[in-house]
Amino acid sequence: MKKSQKTIESILAGYPRHPQNLIGLLQDVQAEYNYISPEHLALICDHVGAPLTQAWSVATFYKSFSLEPRGEHEIKVCLGTTCHLKGGNRLVETCERDLGVARGQTTEDLRFTLDTVNCLGSCALAPVVMVDEDYLGGANIRSLKKRLSKLE
Amino acid sequence: MPKFESVDHLQQYRRQLQASRDPNQPQVLVCSGPGCLPMGSIEVAAAFREELGKNGLNGKVLLKECGCQGLCARAVKVLIRPQEIAYQEVTPEDVPEIVEATLKNGQLVERLIYEHPLTQEKAAFKADIPFYKGQMPIVLRKLDIIDPQSLDDYLALGGYRALRKALTGMSPDEVIDAVEQSGLRGRGGGGFPTGRKWRVCQEALSDIKFIICNGDEGDPGAFMDRAVMEGDPHAVLEGMIIGGYAIGAKQGYIYVRHEYPLAVTHLNKAIDQARECGFLGKNILRSGFDFDIKISRGAGAFVCGEETALIASIEGYIGEPTPRPPYPAESGLFDYPTIINNVETWANIPEIINMGAEWFAAIGTENSKGTKVFSLVGAVNQTGLVEVPMGTTLRQIVFELGGGLRPDRQFKAVQTGGPSGGCIPEQFLDLPVDYDSLQSVGSIMGSGGMIVMDNTSCTVDVARYFISFLHDESCGKCTPCREGTKHLLHILDEIIAGRGEEEHLTLMEELCDTMASSSICGLGMSAPNPVRSTIKYFRDEYLAHIRDKKCHALVCRPLLKYTIDPETCTGCLACVRECPVGAITGKKKLPQDLDQELCVKCGLCYEACQFEAVKVE
Numbered sequence: 001m002k003k004s005q006k007t008i009e010s011i012l013a014g015y016p017r018h019p020q021n022l023i024g025l026l027q028d029v030q031a032e033y034n035y036i037s038p039e040h041l042a043l044i045c046d047h048v049g050a051p052l053t054q055a056w057s058v059a060t061f062y063k064s065f066s067l068e069p070r071g072e073h074e075i076k077v078c079l080g081t082t083c084h085l086k087g088g089n090r091l092v093e094t095c096e097r098d099l100g101v102a103r104g105q106t107t108e109d110l111r112f113t114l115d116t117v118n119c120l121g122s123c124a125l126a127p128v129v130m131v132d133e134d135y136l137g138g139a140n141i142r143s144l145k146k147r148l149s150k151l152e
Numbered sequence: 153m154p155k156f157e158s159v160d161h162l163q164q165y166r167r168q169l170q171a172s173r174d175p176n177q178p179q180v181l182v183c184s185g186p187g188c189l190p191m192g193s194i195e196v197a198a199a200f201r202e203e204l205g206k207n208g209l210n211g212k213v214l215l216k217e218c219g220c221q222g223l224c225a226r227a228v229k230v231l232i233r234p235q236e237i238a239y240q241e242v243t244p245e246d247v248p249e250i251v252e253a254t255l256k257n258g259q260l261v262e263r264l265i266y267e268h269p270l271t272q273e274k275a276a277f278k279a280d281i282p283f284y285k286g287q288m289p290i291v292l293r294k295l296d297i298i299d300p301q302s303l304d305d306y307l308a309l310g311g312y313r314a315l316r317k318a319l320t321g322m323s324p325d326e327v328i329d330a331v332e333q334s335g336l337r338g339r340g341g342g343g344f345p346t347g348r349k350w351r352v353c354q355e356a357l358s359d360i361k362f363i364i365c366n367g368d369e370g371d372p373g374a375f376m377d378r379a380v381m382e383g384d385p386h387a388v389l390e391g392m393i394i395g396g397y398a399i400g401a402k403q404g405y406i407y408v409r410h411e412y413p414l415a416v417t418h419l420n421k422a423i424d425q426a427r428e429c430g431f432l433g434k435n436i437l438r439s440g441f442d443f444d445i446k447i448s449r450g451a452g453a454f455v456c457g458e459e460t461a462l463i464a465s466i467e468g469y470i471g472e473p474t475p476r477p478p479y480p481a482e483s484g485l486f487d488y489p490t491i492i493n494n495v496e497t498w499a500n501i502p503e504i505i506n507m508g509a510e511w512f513a514a515i516g517t518e519n520s521k522g523t524k525v526f527s528l529v530g531a532v533n534q535t536g537l538v539e540v541p542m543g544t545t546l547r548q549i550v551f552e553l554g555g556g557l558r559p560d561r562q563f564k565a566v567q568t569g570g571p572s573g574g575c576i577p578e579q580f581l582d583l584p585v586d587y588d589s590l591q592s593v594g595s596i597m598g599s600g601g602m603i604v605m606d607n608t609s610c611t612v613d614v615a616r617y618f619i620s621f622l623h624d625e626s627c628g629k630c631t632p633c634r635e636g637t638k639h640l641l642h643i644l645d646e647i648i649a650g651r652g653e654e655e656h657l658t659l660m661e662e663l664c665d666t667m668a669s670s671s672i673c674g675l676g677m678s679a680p681n682p683v684r685s686t687i688k689y690f691r692d693e694y695l696a697h698i699r700d701k702k703c704h705a706l707v708c709r710p711l712l713k714y715t716i717d718p719e720t721c722t723g724c725l726a727c728v729r730e731c732p733v734g735a736i737t738g739k740k741k742l743p744q745d746l747d748q749e750l751c752v753k754c755g756l757c758y759e760a761c762q763f764e765a766v767k768v769e
Contacts, residue, residue: 022468023451027410050468061470061627063452064410080372081567081603082529084617093754097732118454118621120411121375123527123601124187124224124535135190137227141756 071113080119082126179233185220191227199244219295219383224536269533295383314502327398333509335521340494343587353481356489363404364492370454371570374601377495381415385422391498409450454625473673516542520586531606543584561606569598572678574685594685610707611690616644618682633676636667652698718743721765727757
């Protein structure tokens with residue numbers, strides 16, 4: 001997780017007050033803080049002039065938003081078609097066992113978030129796992145375990 | 153970069169640019185496409201930078217990090233121009249040797265050249281590599297030539313010439329005529345004639361109109377649009393500006409999925425450059441035409457690839473589709489007439505304007521013109537991006553370009569069209585691929601994902617995978633899709649768990665008919681395709697799951713049984729160490745026991761065993 005640098009005020013200032021900017025603002029806040037807190041959600045609604053219900057529906061509809069704090073390290077196991085055929089699911093299971101957390105969840109100590117994604121667009125290297133910003137292509141259980149152990 | 157005040161100014165600048173470039177200058181192009189980037193292309197490029205500097209070759213040899221070079225299976229790829237030597241699987245450690253042998257002494261590094269996966273035939277030059285033979289790159293043509301972040305590179309190759317031609321020599325009507333006559337159909341999947349769509353929008357009475365580029369490439373197994381947006385962003389912009397001129401729009405949007413951060417970076421940079429040079433903004437090239445482009449990032453919803461859902465998303469709402477008509481060409485973004493085309497469609501536009509409609513219409517089949525980019529992935533030896541004329545057969549794509557399958561595997565099917573497509577069996581391998589032929593065998597063109605499956609893939613599992621995906625991604629607005637995917641998934645789960653009945657097949661077919669005829673949008677209407685096509689062509693596999701409770705591909709876990717052969721087991725305990733549930737017990741150097749009650753059928757023991765003592769059926 002990168003250290004928060006921009007304040008919520010400066011993020012808001014970058015967008016005109018129009019409901020069309022709701023998603024863009026949510027994305028920026030998500031990127032900066034790794035999740036969208038209730039306070040930030042309320043501030044965004046005030047700024048763009050959208051009801052809280054709309055912001056809530058948007059924030060829960062799209063997959064890239066999280067209303068809970070995320071872990072320091074994000075592990076995304078690709079389950080696109082090719083990765084599925086090449087055993088992506090077993091990689092998820094390996095992560096679940098190694099990190100002690102179910103898919104879509106964050107460890108209690110906020111160190112790891114384990115997610116599955118529909119496709120990272122790196123299908124030629126399937127199966128693929130993303131550990132923070134790094135891709136692990138042609139992954140197998142051994143190489144994944146090795147990569148995860150480097151995170152501890 | 154100068155701001156181009158007129159078409160003559162642009163012409164003059166381009167001539168100077170081309171004259172200043174030596175076609176024989178040695179160039180190193182490090183592929184930084186979706187396949188090579190994760191495999192360390194940045195490190196390879198850095199190694200070249202250092203090594204060229206050390207050898208005093210800075211300025212003499214040009215180093216570029218370019219877009220996708222196609223053959224992703226051999227990442228990281230490096231192309232040496234002007235000879236077009238295609239090095240493969242290059243690591244930073246190989247770089248000093250390439251610089252010394254090839255760049256300084258004009259010799260090949262034999263161990264880094266292409267080798268055919270089956271025949272072991274070698275080829276050093278791009279033109280001799282079977283993967284590239286038979287391709288006809290139009291959209292991908294510039295990807296291994298230009299630096300995507302250099303507008304000069306794009307201009308030197310004739311970039312924005314089509315815009316100049318449209319703005320100075322063609323009326324909006326003539327532009328639409330050309331697109332119509334070219335026979336171009338939407339590359340996002342639907343295959344609607346692009347020119348006809350533009351005409352409807354042009355004729356719509358409104359002062360405000362919009363252009364949208366759909367870069368929400370959501371089909372799992374597809375990365376064509378990502379490669380184009382990252383590798384040749386100006387082509388997309390040029391297409392959109394021409395489109396804006398044709399229909400009379402002043403504002404364009406590019407909707408890019410958030411999983412593609414590099415595409416956003418490259419597009420943003422290209423937009424800034426285009427504004428600076430006067431290809432975007434007010435009074436473009438002094439033609440009186442104003443146009444600008446904004447980027448709208450997707451937020452992770454597959455359904456937003458559907459045009460009405462995408463429009464809702466740009467407006468700031470959840471991505472729920474709305475019934476059509478009215479079509480976006482009549483009433484789209486903020487209720488104004490809107491043209492929405494996919495990335496590949498836009499990238500074709502400049503070429504059509506440059507080369508003429510007849511040129512484009514001469515490529516392809518009767519009703520599908522031009523080329524199509526496919527992402528060829530799965531159980532094929534040479535995975536990557538290919539661009540072939542419409543009408544190329546599946547056999548050519550999979551076995552000639554793709555280099556076939558591993559010798560110990562048998563071909564089972566090709567899955568095209570993403571979750572909305574179907575599985576095409578071996579009997580149709582000689583089918584010329586176009587919009588209509590794929591539809592006639594129960595699949596669709598889709599955006600161009602082509603996933604090859606061999607005998608280790610189970611078609612029932614594949615159908616379940618797609619239905620599970622669509623169930624997850626269904627927005628929930630209309631009942632046929634929301635409930636249909638849910639129940640299809642439930643039935644498929646029953647079959648995979650060994651509780652299937654033959655009536656389930658009829659029930660699924662009925663459900664499919666209802667979904668196809670009554671869902672609001674394409675997601676629900678085409679969701680039945682994976683189920684229908686697998687039941688149609690692979691009924692035997694379903695019956696094996698239902699009657700015999702067997703999955704012959706050894707994929708569906710509840711139907712598998714792992715055992716340890718006491719004759720071959722050496723008692724090395726490798727499996728014991730891997731088993732996550734402690735189901736394997738026994739003394740060292742003695743045959744092990746596997747407790748069937750505890751076994752979760754994860755298959756880790758099977759992989760760990762080096763003596764083939766773990767059996768599965």
